Amino acid sequence: MNSSAEINIEYVARLARLALTATEQAKLSQQLGDILHYVDKLKQVEVAGIEPMAHGSPVFNVWAADVVVAGLSVEEALRNAPEQRADSIVVPKVVE
Amino acid sequence: MLAAKSISASELMQAFVARTTAVEGRVHAFNSRDEVGALGLAAASDARRAAGQARGPLDGIPIGFKDVIAVEGQPLTASSKMLANFISPYDATVTTKLKAAGAIPWGRLNLDEFAMGSSTENSAFGATANPWDLTRVPGGSSGGSAAAVAAGEMPGALGSDTGGSIRQPAAFCGLVGLKPTYGLVSRYGLAAFASSLDQIGTLTRTVGDAAQLLQVVAGHDSRDSTSLSTVIPDYSAALQKKSRPWRIGVPKEFFGLGLDAEIGAAVQQALAFYRSAGAEITEVSLPLTAEYAIAVYYLIATAEASSNLARYDGIRYGHRTHSATDAISIYAQSRAEGFGEEVKRRIILGTHVLSSGYYDAYYLRAQKVRTLIRGEFMRVFQDCDVLLSPTTPTAAFKLGEKSSDPLAMYLNDIYTIGVNLAGLPGISLPCGFTAGGLPIGLQIIGQPFGEAEMLTIAHTYEQGHSWHTKYPNL
Numbered sequence: 001m002n003s004s005a006e007i008n009i010e011y012v013a014r015l016a017r018l019a020l021t022a023t024e025q026a027k028l029s030q031q032l033g034d035i036l037h038y039v040d041k042l043k044q045v046e047v048a049g050i051e052p053m054a055h056g057s058p059v060f061n062v063w064a065a066d067v068v069v070a071g072l073s074v075e076e077a078l079r080n081a082p083e084q085r086a087d088s089i090v091v092p093k094v095v096e
Numbered sequence: 097m098l099a100a101k102s103i104s105a106s107e108l109m110q111a112f113v114a115r116t117t118a119v120e121g122r123v124h125a126f127n128s129r130d131e132v133g134a135l136g137l138a139a140a141s142d143a144r145r146a147a148g149q150a151r152g153p154l155d156g157i158p159i160g161f162k163d164v165i166a167v168e169g170q171p172l173t174a175s176s177k178m179l180a181n182f183i184s185p186y187d188a189t190v191t192t193k194l195k196a197a198g199a200i201p202w203g204r205l206n207l208d209e210f211a212m213g214s215s216t217e218n219s220a221f222g223a224t225a226n227p228w229d230l231t232r233v234p235g236g237s238s239g240g241s242a243a244a245v246a247a248g249e250m251p252g253a254l255g256s257d258t259g260g261s262i263r264q265p266a267a268f269c270g271l272v273g274l275k276p277t278y279g280l281v282s283r284y285g286l287a288a289f290a291s292s293l294d295q296i297g298t299l300t301r302t303v304g305d306a307a308q309l310l311q312v313v314a315g316h317d318s319r320d321s322t323s324l325s326t327v328i329p330d331y332s333a334a335l336q337k338k339s340r341p342w343r344i345g346v347p348k349e350f351f352g353l354g355l356d357a358e359i360g361a362a363v364q365q366a367l368a369f370y371r372s373a374g375a376e377i378t379e380v381s382l383p384l385t386a387e388y389a390i391a392v393y394y395l396i397a398t399a400e401a402s403s404n405l406a407r408y409d410g411i412r413y414g415h416r417t418h419s420a421t422d423a424i425s426i427y428a429q430s431r432a433e434g435f436g437e438e439v440k441r442r443i444i445l446g447t448h449v450l451s452s453g454y455y456d457a458y459y460l461r462a463q464k465v466r467t468l469i470r471g472e473f474m475r476v477f478q479d480c481d482v483l484l485s486p487t488t489p490t491a492a493f494k495l496g497e498k499s500s501d502p503l504a505m506y507l508n509d510i511y512t513i514g515v516n517l518a519g520l521p522g523i524s525l526p527c528g529f530t531a532g533g534l535p536i537g538l539q540i541i542g543q544p545f546g547e548a549e550m551l552t553i554a555h556t557y558e559q560g561h562s563w564h565t566k567y568p569n570l
């Protein structure tokens with residue numbers, strides 16, 4: 001396992017699309033360092049040949065019938081949009 | 097009482113509205129509530145009953161909702177600024193089922209933001225107080241649900257439990273808190289925190305009430321792909337049966353260092369009660385769970401949270417910043433403004449453990465240890481019907497006591513977290529009070545889909561004691 005000191009908050013925050021102030025970065029570095037130091041103990045467990053467990057119930061490959069069902073109306077779907085115009089969500093220009 | 101017509105649903109609703117008005121200023125369990133709507137539904141319930149069309153035992157009963165479970169047309173904030181103005185466009189499956197049973201949705205209940213926390217102090221709308229001692233936390237993350245029931249503002253509430261978020265506040269507030277087997281209750285309409293661990297459950301005053309609520313909300317739902325098709329037994333009827341001399345396992349590691357002496361003594365007395373009732377008590381060992389469950393949990397839960405919360409980008413719904421114009425900055429700035437400190441901490445940790453170069457060492461390894469932890473529980477269950485332990489190592493702590501030390505807060509979940517990792521059902525019920533008058537919780541852990549037996553064993557204890565009849569002085 002990589003050392004806990006290697007967490008690069010600035011890089012991870014960029015991956016997470018989360019703007020952090022310098023104060024937040026400093027605080028998180030210290031706190032997450034403590035937490036990563038704590039979870040380092042998992043290195044002690046022998047896991048060779050053990051399958052990972054994704055969730056708590058033994059169901060796999062659940063399929064749904066390919067049929068059209070009623071969904072939200074446009075009005076309902078847009079009710080929580082922060083900005084909207086002409087039945088659409090307003091977004092910033094992403095193509096120059 | 098409603099069926100006997102000794103009180104009407106409207107009178108009952110009015111009584112809970114009045115009680116809420118009287119105590120809510122001190123408790124702060126609600127994020128919002130719709131008194132007019134609730135009274136209207138109560139009147140409709142009375143009309144059904146008068147016409148001989150009552151829908152069953154829950155018709156006319158007010159039930160509170162943790163503010164992460166959708167009720168159409170009502171706010172759903174997750175106690176986050178991110179969703180401060182969000183209105184649910186549809187009902188969660190549990191809501192649909194409760195409405196069909198005639199229950200009255202009563203209020204949106206406070207929580208740690210996005211269910212991340214153990215004290216309800218991480219709410220963007222202020223902390224909730226413990227009705228037994230207003231200077232202490234009600235637990236979390238379903239702290240509003242627990243405080244509201246304990247304060248008499250409603251007879252029962254729904255919560256969600258990802259690492260103990262129903263059982264721990266139930267223990268702190270002197271209630272029955274039921275976390276069902278993963279897959280028994282649909283998660284459709286529950287704002288996701290850690291999808292492989294989240295499960296909706298109940299907070300009530302008695303085991304019988306928990307059984308009745310579970311009866312309504314349990315069952316397969318095609319809109320939740322992790323929901324399982326299983327026969328739902330009659331839980332209330334099961335309470336009256338005593339199947340066989342129970343085999344109760346006691347995980348020795350759950351009584352070790354860090355356990356408050358008063359809590360240990362109360363749980364030992366509960367064990368003595370079961371022994372005298374004919375149960376066979378065996379000491380069992382869960383060494384991997386005791387040593388590694390918290391580490392596994394905080395890797396898996398934060399990884400899943402970082403993925404689930406990526407949807408809050410300020411575009412389709414939720415808070416959008418006014419101080420950015422390009423897309424990436426809108427995402428990053430909206431999230432910076434919308435999320436609180438604990439949520440940011442978990443998103444960063446979760447993103448880190450999933451990132452290239454760390455995934456195998458942290459996330460994948462945690463998933464493998466999770467397999468070992470489930471295996472450890474299943475081995476112990478070959479010789480036991482249920483496991484019994486304290487719910488928490490200490491009683492309710494003071495507001496502010498642990499809020500500056502996230503790791504100390506996480507360690508408080510030590511007895512509850514393994515149950516979520518293994519996908520098992522668990523229940524906390526009151527088993528005494530500390531000398532300082534704070535409730536103590538007894539945890540019973542069942543086998544997968546063993547709710548009926550677990551509830552029966554809990555009910556047997558409750559019938560032999562009177563803790564559940566005590567109310568806080570508010």
